[in-house]
Amino acid sequence: MIHHHTSLVNGSFDQEISALDRGFSYGDGVFRTMKIRDGQPVSWPFHYQKLVADCAVIGIVCPSAELLMLDIQQLFPIDEFDNAEVSVAKIIITRGEGERGYAPPAVTIPTRVIIKSAMPTYAETYYVQGIRLHLCETRLALQPKLAGIKHLNRLENILARMEWREESIFDGLMLDTNANVIECTMSNIFVRVGGHLYTPDLSQCGVAGITRQRILGLESLLGLTCSQATLTLPELLSADEVLICNSLYGAFQVTAVGNQTWEQQNLASKIRNILTHG
Numbered sequence: 614m615i616h617h618h619t620s621l622v623n624g625s626f627d628q629e630i631s632a633l634d635r636g637f638s639y640g641d642g643v644f645r646t647m648k649i650r651d652g653q654p655v656s657w658p659f660h661y662q663k664l665v666a667d668c669a670v671i672g673i674v675c676p677s678a679e680l681l682m683l684d685i686q687q688l689f690p691i692d693e694f695d696n697a698e699v700s701v702a703k704i705i706i707t708r709g710e711g712e713r714g715y716a717p718p719a720v721t722i723p724t725r726v727i728i729k730s731a732m733p734t735y736a737e738t739y740y741v742q743g744i745r746l747h748l749c750e751t752r753l754a755l756q757p758k759l760a761g762i763k764h765l766n767r768l769e770n771i772l773a774r775m776e777w778r779e780e781s782i783f784d785g786l787m788l789d790t791n792a793n794v795i796e797c798t799m800s801n802i803f804v805r806v807g808g809h810l811y812t813p814d815l816s817q818c819g820v821a822g823i824t825r826q827r828i829l830g831l832e833s834l835l836g837l838t839c840s841q842a843t844l845t846l847p848e849l850l851s852a853d854e855v856l857i858c859n860s861l862y863g864a865f866q867v868t869a870v871g872n873q874t875w876e877q878q879n880l881a882s883k884i885r886n887i888l889t890h891g
Contacts, residue, residue, distance in 0.1 A: 623725055639715070641671070642705060646859075667763055670762050706725050745868065746784055760817050789819075799859060801858050806852050811840060813844045
């Protein structure tokens with residue numbers, strides 16, 4: 614049974630977002646997307662820690678974990694007949710309301726929004742055969758102050774996502790203005806070179822997802838050294854194996870970027886298995 618409510622604003626099913634909310638006016642806020650299983654957010658400690666850290670970067674006081682969990686429990690009630698349902702929660706925290714102008718009011722009350730949606734269905738071939746990436750022309754601008762955080766200004770990703778319409782392409786690979794590989798429009802990226810697993814350094818731009826963070830901590834389980842590095846497109850294209858990750862699907866192998874292809878391998882399925890079963 615699916616609960617008929619699909620969103621919660623400041624803990625209320627009846628409240629609406631104000632036209633003066635700075636998240637709406639300026640993208641002044643942050644968000645996270647996570648799987649909900651049995652009424653509980655998967656990897657919640659990682660998600661909440663990152664939510665707090667991202668809020669701190671732009672000077673927003675993040676609502677408490679207790680408050681957000683109460684919201685989640687309201688929106689995702691555990692139904693004894695349907696507790697196997699996996700769905701998706703998006704948590705948005707904005708600075709709150711303010712009058713016109715960039716300067717925030719001296720005192721703001723953060724707006725918290727939780728949106729419930731169905732878990733996307735991924736083709737079985739993605740798990741078995743891997744996925745194809747489009748190489749995006751849209752470049753990510755460098756902004757060290759916002760690098761790594763999942764803020765509400767996502768126009769670069771939107772423009773990049775508008776570049777392809779083929780259903781055979783799963784995501785788009787994004788470079789920065791220095792032509793370094795950073796991420797995909799909705800995923801982080803890893804490359805394996807021999808016994809080393811690298812993910813792009815995100816100190817200048819990009820979003821540091823929690824699945825990326827979790828994979829970086831799997832060194833001993835994978836038998837690989839895991840590190841962050843500056844990664845060029847030629848280095849990615851010559852890697853032994855490429856994979857992408859996010860909180861919803863875990864990890865998929867990349868089998869094609871443009872004309873470059875890779876043989877089917879098992880690192881992505883190994884990582885998915887560890888992420889799911891610990």
